[in-house]
Amino acid sequence: MQLDGFDVVVVGAGFFGATIAERVANELGRKVCVVDRRAHIGGNAYSEIDPDSGIEVHRYGTHIFHTNSDTVWRYLQRFTEFTSYRHRVFTVARGRLYSMPINLATISAAFGRAMTPQEAKLVIAAEADDHVHAHVHVHGASVAQNLEDKAIASVGRTLYDLLIRGYTQKQWQTEPSELSADIIGRLPVRLNFDDRYFADRYEGMPVDGYTAIFQRMLKSPNIELRLGVDYFDIADQIRPDQLVIYTGPIDRFFRYRCGELGWRTVDFAREVHDVDDFQGTSVINYADADVPFTRIHEFRHLHPERDYREPKTTIYREYSRFAGRDDEPYYPINTTADRAILSGYRMMMEKRPNVIFGGRLGSYKYLDMHQAIGAALKTFENEVTTFLAGREL
Numbered sequence: 001m002q003l004d005g006f007d008v009v010v011v012g013a014g015f016f017g018a019t020i021a022e023r024v025a026n027e028l029g030r031k032v033c034v035v036d037r038r039a040h041i042g043g044n045a046y047s048e049i050d051p052d053s054g055i056e057v058h059r060y061g062t063h064i065f066h067t068n069s070d071t072v073w074r075y076l077q078r079f080t081e082f083t084s085y086r087h088r089v090f091t092v093a094r095g096r097l098y099s100m101p102i103n104l105a106t107i108s109a110a111f112g113r114a115m116t117p118q119e120a121k122l123v124i125a126a127e128a129d130d131h132v133h134a135h136v137h138v139h140g141a142s143v144a145q146n147l148e149d150k151a152i153a154s155v156g157r158t159l160y161d162l163l164i165r166g167y168t169q170k171q172w173q174t175e176p177s178e179l180s181a182d183i184i185g186r187l188p189v190r191l192n193f194d195d196r197y198f199a200d201r202y203e204g205m206p207v208d209g210y211t212a213i214f215q216r217m218l219k220s221p222n223i224e225l226r227l228g229v230d231y232f233d234i235a236d237q238i239r240p241d242q243l244v245i246y247t248g249p250i251d252r253f254f255r256y257r258c259g260e261l262g263w264r265t266v267d268f269a270r271e272v273h274d275v276d277d278f279q280g281t282s283v284i285n286y287a288d289a290d291v292p293f294t295r296i297h298e299f300r301h302l303h304p305e306r307d308y309r310e311p312k313t314t315i316y317r318e319y320s321r322f323a324g325r326d327d328e329p330y331y332p333i334n335t336t337a338d339r340a341i342l343s344g345y346r347m348m349m350e351k352r353p354n355v356i357f358g359g360r361l362g363s364y365k366y367l368d369m370h371q372a373i374g375a376a377l378k379t380f381e382n383e384v385t386t387f388l389a390g391r392e393l
């Protein structure tokens with residue numbers, strides 16, 4: 001494969017790579033080659049029409065766009081309009097349905113009676129206090145050591161047992177009492193009936209789907225796209241005066257010399273049903289430990305404005321597990337051992353001046369789409385323009 005005429009080689013056609021490629025091509029007018037080892041653009045945000053139902057599905061799980069950043073929102077408007085979709089999530093637990101994140105409707109349903117904000121606050125605080133006192137009594141310390149303690153301190157025992165425990169256990173294949181408290185932030189409890197999943201200023205679904213965004217971003221005479229190409233098969237043809245934007249897994253780049261970083265992956269089991277509605281909403285979580293899947297996605301609900309006429313619907317059941325080397329890495333586990341490995345790779349990165357590592361795989365960080373785009377815009381402004389300034393091929 002000839003790479004001679006390119007100023008920049010972008011590895012990965014997800015949001016991080018596509019944003020940099022678009023900026024380099026359209027803002028600087030420089031030549032970019034984008035490679036991805038997959039057969040499609042879009043990275044994990046890729047969407048496609050399921051031929052068996054005619055419904056647009058997200059191959060790597062439901063993606064909802066949301067952000068508080070004016071810069072990112074304005075940037076994306078160049079490539080798409082957004083619908084007014086607002087994401088809402090429900091959880092099934094012990095045969096009943098609850099609204100998530102935890103809000104006053106969830107609390108009232110869990111305790112079987114209507115509660116005012118003040119009542120709900122007191123009930124949760126009393127349960128959390130009981131737990132802390134019992135903890136001090138047994139362990140002689142009040143600091144939340146593990147995920148279970150931290151979760152109960154946020155939401156109390158009743159809501160934890162009902163909605164959090166089984167779900168977390170399935171997600172991590174580990175008892176929450178054996179997981180580090182660092183894995184979660186403080187669990188949100190809303191003492192009102194606000195049931196929107198995201199609280200950001202901007203939210204919506206791209207009118208023509210995610211893949212159309214990437215087609216528009218990468219449509220430039222200065223961009224050449226090569227799909228089904230692994231970076232490691234072309235790496236030896238890249239010269240030091242060419243810039244590489246690498247958005248693949250950082251440990252693989254360095255041939256795992258400092259060790260393998262831990263990731264969780266998910267498997268999706270696809271089903272097409274001959275009904276026009278399977279579950280009435282786009283995502284339902286399943287909290288009980290004895291239900292093997294964590295969520296069911298039903299994609300037709302992401303676009304209620306569309307005229308999906310066929311009485312067919314596609315659902316994905318989602319199963320969570322630890323990733324092996326050949327699995328798709330989804331969520332960084334980020335144990336103390338992982339962080340030590342990562343700092344080893346960070347030192348190795350400094351010795352590669354013509355490579356910029358970015359995106360969720362290249363930085364070993366869970367990034368939402370708006371964060372990947374925001375980080376790419378900053379990387380472009382700072383590092384990419386600096387590298388290319390004064391370098392003419």
Ligand code: FAD
Nearest residue numbers: 012014015016037043044061063064231248359360368369
């Ligand atoms: P990616 O999209 O992963 O792109 C990286 C690309 O690099 C991939 O296409 C890969 O094939 C390619 N690549 C890797 N190695 C090589 C190699 N050696 N050679 C060539 N190509 C290579 N974000 C939201 O904002 N809202 C959501 O609702 C949301 N839901 C999510 C649900 C799930 C289940 C997951 C896992 C993530 C979700 N995200 C969501 C996050 C979103 O997927 C990421 O923000 C986005 O994918 C980040 O883009 P990226 O370019 O960093 O990485």
